[in-house]
Amino acid sequence: xxxxxxxxxxxxxxxxxxxxxxxxxxxxxxxxxxxxxxxxxxxxxxxxxxxxxxxxxxxxxxxxxxxxxxxxxxxxxxxxxxxxxxxxxxxxxxxxxxxxxxxxxxxxxxxxxxxxxxxxxxxxxxxxxxxxxxxxxxxxxxxxxxxxxxxxxxxxxxxxxxxxxxxxxxxxxxxxxxxxxxxxxxxxxxxxxxxxxxxxxxxxxxxxxxxxxxxxxxxxxxxxxxxxxxxxxxxxxxxxxxxxxxxxxxxxxxxxxxxxxxxxxxxxxxxxxxxxxxxxxxxxxxxxxxxxxxxxxxxxxxxxxxxxxx
Numbered sequence: 001x002x003x004x005x006x007x008x009x010x011x012x013x014x015x016x017x018x019x020x021x022x023x024x025x026x027x028x029x030x031x032x033x034x035x036x037x038x039x040x041x042x043x044x045x046x047x048x049x050x051x052x053x054x055x056x057x058x059x060x061x062x063x064x065x066x067x068x069x070x071x072x073x074x075x076x077x078x079x080x081x082x083x084x085x086x087x088x089x090x091x092x093x094x095x096x097x098x099x100x101x102x103x104x105x106x107x108x109x110x111x112x113x114x115x116x117x118x119x120x121x122x123x124x125x126x127x128x129x130x131x132x133x134x135x136x137x138x139x140x141x142x143x144x145x146x147x148x149x150x151x152x153x154x155x156x157x158x159x160x161x162x163x164x165x166x167x168x169x170x171x172x173x174x175x176x177x178x179x180x181x182x183x184x185x186x187x188x189x190x191x192x193x194x195x196x197x198x199x200x201x202x203x204x205x206x207x208x209x210x211x212x213x214x215x216x217x218x219x220x221x222x223x224x225x226x227x228x229x230x231x232x233x234x235x236x237x238x239x240x241x242x243x244x245x246x247x248x249x250x251x252x253x254x255x256x257x258x259x260x261x262x263x264x265x266x267x268x269x270x271x272x273x274x275x276x277x278x279x280x281x282x283x284x285x286x287x288x289x290x291x292x293x294x295x296x297x298x299x300x301x302x303x304x305x306x307x308x309x310x
Contacts, residue, residue: 005039006068008032009047013065014137017055039064091277092121094130094142097221099265102241104143107288111281118277126219128194134268141269141278143285146196148268156282158265159291163200164239165254166246168231178255180208186254187233189224190214200261201236207258238263240290265291 011021012032022032040046047061057065095104100122111118123130123139130142135150142148148155171186172178184205190212191198205212216233218224228235229245234254245251267282286292 001042002035002038003072005035005042006064007072008035009039009061009065010068010072012036012048012055013057013061088117089275089277090119090121091141091275091281092123092139093281094123094125094133094139094144096127096130096144097124098145098238098241099143100124101222103288103290107143107285110284110288114284115277126192126194127196128192131268134270137270140275141267141281141285143265143267144196145263145265146199147264148266150268150270152271153268154271154279154282156267156286158267158286158289160262160264161238161240161291163197163236163260163263164256165234165260166228166237166239166242166251167234167254168228169249169252170231171234172252172254180205180210180255180258183234183255184210184212187215188212189216189218189227189233189235191224192217192219195219197236197263200263204236204258204260236260265289 008021008025008027011024012018015021015024018029018032018036021027022029025032036048040048043060043064045060046058047064048055049058050056108120111120123133125133127144127146130139130144131148131150133139134142134153143158165183167186190201193199201214202212216227218227224235225237225242227233228237229251239246239253242251246253267285269278269282
């Protein structure tokens with residue numbers, strides 16, 4: 001029996017149809033249909049049947065699917081056990097910009113060295129988008145901030161970073177004692193609601209008894225950082241990623257009270273993944289994460305720090 005037929009059945013079921021499976025496997029829809037038909041000929045019975053517009057498993061298909069998951073997992077694990085060079089395939093990695101612009105390059109370099117035949121498909125998005133894509137199995141692993149509460153998911157902590165209200169020095173005269181109300185009067189740059197930091201920003205204002213009025217919204221960490229540096233507005237940002245700006249005085253911490261919550265980061269994947277490399281990539285991400293140590297400490301050891309200059 002051709003393992004490709006089992007893999008095709010697996011993705012038709014996981015993604016809910018022939019078309020989605022074809023796109024994932026980089027095949028045409030007729031090619032996916034032929035693989036299913038060949039599998040059914042080998043088994044002597046149907047594994048899929050139509051229910052309206054949906055394709056569902058027959059009882060034989062359900063039994064076949066359970067075995068297919070185990071078989072494909074065992075095959076993949078044997079390839080990994082044979083050595084890094086034997087690991088072949090594509091892993092879809094979702095990542096937020098705050099990671100993509102800092103230690104992600106070191107993470108990718110580690111993968112290239114250990115698994116030279118593994119190809120990455122990198123998807124940069126906000127945390128909410130990545131969580132949704134992980135649920136729909138459009139990505140295999142997500143490196144993201146905020147709580148990860150997905151059914152059947154595994155969460156590997158990547159540490160945390162401290163968020164501070166940062167702004168251009170023009171917003172912070174030396175003789176000015178900032179209050180939360182005064183901060184709310186400044187042009188504030190917020191993120192969309194599917195970004196984890198959005199909820200921390202709203203929570204901070206509510207804790208201070210203020211309803212926030214975001215003047216601008218931006219779905220890009222790099223663009224928001226640029227706007228804050230240029231004095232267009234102020235925002236809640238990871239202070240550890242702006243140590244050089246703070247030391248040089250080109251950015252200022254505007255207010256310390258009420259205290260802001262730390263931003264937790266995680267590597268998340270679905271427990272039922274059929275690729276045994278995914279948990280190993282989560283472990284590599286933890287080793288590379290700046291949020292388990294200072295960026296400067298990482299830079300001293302590997303020389304990989306990327307200044308957040310835009």
